[in-house]
Amino acid sequence: MASHNPSRAKSGDGRLALLLLALPLGLLAATLVVPMISAVNISLHDIRVIGSEGPFSGLDNYARVLTAGSFWHALGVSALWVVGNALVQTVLAVLAALVLNEKFPGVRIARIxxxxxxxxxxxxxxxxxxxxxxxxxxxxxxxxxxxxxxxxPIGFFSSGPMALASLILINSWRWFPFVAIMLLAGLQRIPADLYEAAAVDGAGPIARFRAITWPLLQPTLLVLTVMGTLLSFNVFDIIWLLTAGGPAGASETLPVLIYETAFKAYRMGDAAAMSVVASLMMIGLAILLIDRLAPKETGR
Incomplete structure (x- = not known):
């Protein structure tokens, strides 16, 4: 009778896992790492038009970008954009998820x-x-x-604050259903026994939400916060198609400025430097959000 070797089986499983991960990791490297290396290389050269050659300029592009008022203005608009979208989408998504989690006629149709x-x-x-x-x-x-x-009648895109607020509402209207569906999945994983026990103890709807729903949704909210922040920061299409960064730069986020710098001002090196700086900022922000928002383990 053949003997079973657990260590050999684990080793075989590990090699199979690495083999299965090799293709997706290779695709990730090809679609992420290679373009990032190319962007860093372009940012170190004085390239005017994409595809052309340019002399090596070192960190001159970064110095020019980081001392330009347009960069910091666009970064400030991007911060308002990200925070506004996060607040509006979260509120709308939580309310929608709570409604869709209830049992009423037509709830399946409403979820679709x-x-x-x-x-x-x-x-x-x-x-x-x-x-x-x-x-x-x-x-x-x-x-x-x-x-x-x-x-x-008022012009929703004719003044700076109104234009940015209108864009935030439109973008949130489009994206909050996705967040709501993710939150709904989190709500449906919460055991119904917890709500029944809380109701027996006399807890009302608000108390049950604060003591049960909100804490148990934290893992889902953490993932959605990080994803939503990164996705909102990189939104370009809606802003460009509705206002093109106007009026007077009031809705000019960093992706819009990068596009204009690269394809309208023909300063590809500067645009690449902005892209690298923005990528580093987003990586740092993602790490900070994960560290701050992740549930902390308390010692016994």
């Missing part, structure tokens, strides 16, 4: 329909919202006038 705003193409989203927010012919201005909030 809520995801439609996320799968609609960006161009379609832009067309819909540009028409709805139009000062002439749109439906938002007449509605606000009818309920007495405004007395005449």
């Amino acid at each position: 329909w809520i995801i439609l705003t996320w799968i609609i193409p960006t161009v379609v989203v832009v067309i819909i919202w540009r028409w709805m927010l139009s000062p002439s012919g749109g439906m938002i201005n007449p509605f606000l006038i009818s309920i007495g909030l405004i007395d005449r």
Whole structure:
């Protein structure tokens, strides 16, 4: 009778795991590491147009970028953009997830329909919202006038703060269903016995949410916070299609500035330097968020 060797079986499983991981890790390296190395190389040269050659300039591009007021302005707008999206999306997603977690007629249909705003193409989203927010012919201005909030049509993209706020609401409208579905999955993993025990003890809905729902959603919220921050920071399409960074740079986030620097000002070296700096900032922010938001183990 053949003997079974546990250590040999574990070794074989380990080699199989490495073999299975080799392809995805190779693809990740090809699509992430290689372009990043190329960006660093471009950032060290004075390249004007993509695909052309340029003399080695060392850290001159980084010095020029980090001393430019446009870079810090775009970084500040990006910070407002990320924080605004995080707050609006989280509030809308939590409320939607709590509603969809309840049992009521048509809940299955509601869970399907809520995801439609996320799968609609960006161009379609832009067309819909540009028409709805139009000062002439749109439906938002007449509605606000009818309920007495405004007395005449306003241009949602004509002033700086209004344009940025409108973009945040549009982007949050598109992305909060995805966050809501992720939170709904987290809610459905919470044992119903906990809510029943809390109800027996006299805890109301708000107390149950604070004592059970919110703490047990922390792991899911951690992942969504990190992912949402990185994804929101890199949003380019909605901003560019609706305002192109205007008016007067009020909605010019860092990705928009990088695009304009590379393909309108023809300073590819400067754009690459901005990209490298932004990538390092995002990596640092992700590490900070994971460290601050991750549940801390308490010693016994």
